[in-house]
Amino acid sequence: MLPDQHLLRIPGPSPIPPSVQLAMSQPMIGHRGQEAKELLKQIKPKLKFVFGTKQDVSIITGSGTAGLETAVVNAVKQGEEVLVVETGAFGERFSKICAAYQLKTHHLKVDWGNAVTPEAIQEYLRKHQNIKAVFTTYCETSTGVLNPIEEIAKTVHTYSDALVIVDGVSCVGGVETKMDEWGIDILVTGSQKAMMLPAGLTFVAVSDRAWKVIEENEQPRFYLDLTKYRDNLIKDSTPFTPGLSLLFGLKQALKLMEEEGLKQVYSRHQLMMKMTREAFRAHDIPLLTNDIAASPTVTAVNPTDFKAEDLRSIIKSEFGLSIAGGQQHLKGKIFRIGHMGYCSVADVLQTISIIEIGLTRIGKTIELGKGIRAAQEVILEGNNNV
Amino acid sequence: MLPDQHLLRIPGPSPIPPSVQLAMSQPMIGHRGQEAKELLKQIKPKLKFVFGTKQDVSIITGSGTAGLETAVVNAVKQGEEVLVVETGAFGERFSKICAAYQLKTHHLKVDWGNAVTPEAIQEYLRKHQNIKAVFTTYCETSTGVLNPIEEIAKTVHTYSDALVIVDGVSCVGGVETKMDEWGIDILVTGSQKAMMLPAGLTFVAVSDRAWKVIEENEQPRFYLDLTKYRDNLIKDSTPFTPGLSLLFGLKQALKLMEEEGLKQVYSRHQLMMKMTREAFRAHDIPLLTNDIAASPTVTAVNPTDFKAEDLRSIIKSEFGLSIAGGQQHLKGKIFRIGHMGYCSVADVLQTISIIEIGLTRIGKTIELGKGIRAAQEVILEGNNNV
Structure with missing residues (x-):
């Protein structure tokens, strides 16, 4: 080694691009001065573009969970009825936050590895007319599932007045996101996944109808009060001391995304997903999710004839390659490969070629190079610009 | 992309390890203060270890060519007879320097791609008894040849009193080097190859017998006067302002080499060479050098049925992968892959998998994954610790 x-091929944090690292090394500035205002002014339109919204996107210094709690504490209040769609560990995270705030929480549990269907949500809303908000996860990091957010949002709006609140932490910036067009009311993401930054910032955008609910919501809150962020952001400012070095980095990360082109960023993630899936398929190693539910940012693999932990251990010690294990009941059973943010098709080829060596080392008989060939063919069949 | x-897979500059990059970002210090003395004091023993010598290694701020000129201007004077072994472009570099100083230069020209034989040198020395110095190249960067320096040095010492002067720029730090044991009189290297630094420092070590010659040599010189460097180094200092940020980086690069263990550094380079060679062999693409003459730091490939420049161009534009072309009469004919310094077997797997895609893109029919498989097998057949 x-x-x-x-x-680093775990589903977040993801590697930091060198120019972002460099940007974060800039000397500190006063966060109430003109330079900080300039910085936020430059960041604002680009963040909106990534979220697919005309709304300003609030930037909160905190990790992704702070963003999820922000959504809860601003949109609903104690005793109200909500529905949480649980497709994995991060769906459950929403439930835990709702429980802490003593909401009347309904749980729509979906088997891990599957996406939720709009029909299941429709069925639920039909039975429970008082649901004020539906909490759901765009990419479920624990299983590599991408839920059909556009259909979910449209279903919720058709059958109820509930707000559609989406955890986009492990995919916004790497997967097409049209907040306004799809009808998402609150969309949250974090800095350390497809946004190519260290953890420490969480981004929250709010629709016009959700702002009305938030303004009238009496649930006590202070640091996570979105109206404070909104009112300051209009003046290119933040209500509390922001993580400035992360903002320096954010400006550069958004510049990189703009240079590559968002459309190209999304097709690169699609390509990396297909390469990873075809590589395992070539070796007859089962994937946890089907093609339709698969996320372009993380792939979960569900081996039947070798131990996930043996593979993870050998590739880490021999090559310094980190992939993630499973969570909760999938712990020790699956492994997960992150391919998001500052990750190229070349990096995916490297990951697969090392995994093939790792599989051989732990005693599984495979045809070396077969997974790589499958991944190479995905590139060659795709367009020329990867 | x-x-x-x-x-960056050219034969230098090579990529910089993150911790070295970080070390180089330290604030400036005075170069005549105690901190700078401490720094040199810590560097000295570790550099000696890399060179395989008990002598202090002079650190000159300048690029590799400054180091080669240092060897010339200190060891010989105008009108003296010298032999330059030319196995490629960097052997010729020595000849050009010798010509600038009006030395009486003999040229032992070897076909590019081959190593010099000790017998050829012996033959030359037998005919020319007045040769004061033999200039030779350890790794010839332009061809990927590693000359048999141990045998060359022993031959020169057996058949003459000439000094053995070695350009080790593109391999010292990545290939076993025993300056004292082998009888090298002056050994030069640069910072930007196997030493894992940017260009800007050149390192020169001198044997006891060469010091005697240098002390009596009246050839005019000032900045490159080795006695100045030696006399200052005893006091943990430099005669002129040193490139301090590179010294900060050097300390960390030497620490990394120590942590990995020099023996392991060398076997990693051996493994990367074998992987690269076996990958091209699997595709029946000819290598420029034979196995015995091959360098562990750079591999030259000599394609017959596709254009080297087409391949280089497509992998650069599509994947951001840089490999080098040929020099002089090999320009446009060969390509060269650097695998030195901060480069792992995982990086070699990535390079090969991209080259396979590139070959397919430019119309060569190959079995995808076959080269990768050959390289993977080299790893699996080797020891467990790569």
Whole structure:
């Protein structure tokens, strides 16, 4: 193993681009001065573009969970009825936050590895007319499932007045997101996944109809009060001291996304997903999700004839390659490969070729290079610009 | 292509390890103060270890060519007879320097791609008894040849009193080097190859017998006067302002080499060479050098049925992967892959998998994954610790 080389292919945090790292090394500035205002002014339109919204996107210094709690504490209040769609560990995270705020929470549990169907949500809303908000997850990091947010949002709006609140932490920035067009009311993401930054910032955008609910919501809140962020952001400012080095980095990360082109960013993620899936398919190693439910940012693999932990352990110690294990009841059973943000098709080829060596080392008989060939063919069949 | 990703696989400069990059970002210090003395004091023993010598290694701020000129201007004077072994472009570099100083230069020209034989040198020395120095190249960067320096040095010492002067720029730090044991009189290297730093420092070590010659040599010189460097280094200092940020980086690069263990560094380079060679062999693409003459730091490939420049161009534009072309009469004919310094077997797998795609793109029919499989097998057949 090469000292100082960390091949980070977990589903977040993701690697930091060198120019973002460099940007974050800039000297501190006063957060109430003109330079900080300039910085936020430049960031604002680009963040809106990534979210697919005309709304300003609030930037809160905190990790993704702070963003999820922000959505809860602003949109609903104690005793209200909500529906949480649980397709994995991060759906459950919403439930835990709702429980802490003593909401009357309904749980729509979906088997891990599957996406929720709009029909199941429709059925639920039909039975429970008082649901004020539906909490759901765009990419479920624990299983590599991408839920059909556009259809979910349209279903909720057709059958209820509930707000559609979406955890987009592990995919916004890497997967097409049209907040306004799809009718998402509150969309949350974090900095450390497809946004190519360290953890420490969470982004929250709010629709016009959700702003009306938030303004009238008496649920006590202070640091996470979205109206404070909105009112300051209009003046290119933040209500509390922001994580400035992360904002320096954010400006550069957004510049990189703009240079590559968002459409191209999304097709690169699609390509990386297909490459990873075809590689395992070539070796007859089962994937946890089907093609339709698969996320372009993380792939979960569900091996039947070797131990996920043996593979993870050998590739980490021999090559410095980190992939993630499973969570909760899938712990020790599956492994998950992150391919998001600052990750190229070349990096995916590297990951697969190392995994093939790892599989051989732990005693599984495979045809070396077969997964790589399948992934190479995905590139060659795609367009020329990867 | 992922913006901000540069896959640098040319034979120098090589990629910089993150911890070295970080070390180089330290604030400036006075170069005559105690901190700078401490820095040099810590560097000295570790550099000696890399060179395989008990001598202090002079650190000159300048690029590799400054180091080669240092060897010339200190060891010989105008009108003296010298032999330059030319196995490629960097052997010729020595000849050009010798010509500038009006030395009486003999040229032992070897076909590019081959190593020099000790017998050829012996033959030359037998005919020319007045040769004061033999200039030779350890790794010839332009062809990927590793000359048999141990045998060359022993031959020169057996058949003459000439000094053995070695350009080790593109391999010292990545290939076993025993300056004292082998009888090298002056050994030069640069910072930007296997030493994992940017260009800007050149390192020169001198044997006891060469010091005697240098002390009596009246050839005019000032900045490159080795006695100045030696006399200052004893006091943990430099005669002129040193490139301090590079020294900060050097300390960390040497620490990384120590942590990995020099023996392991060398076997990693051996493994990367074998992987690269076996990958091209699997595709029946000819290598420029034979196995015995091959360098562990750079591999030259000599294609017969496709254009080297077409391949280089497509992998650069599509994947951001840089490999080098040929020099002089090999320009446009060969391509060269650097695998030195901060480069892992995982990086070699990535390079090969991209080259396979590139070959397909330019119309060569190959079995995808076959080269990768050959390289993977080299790893699996080797020891467990790569």
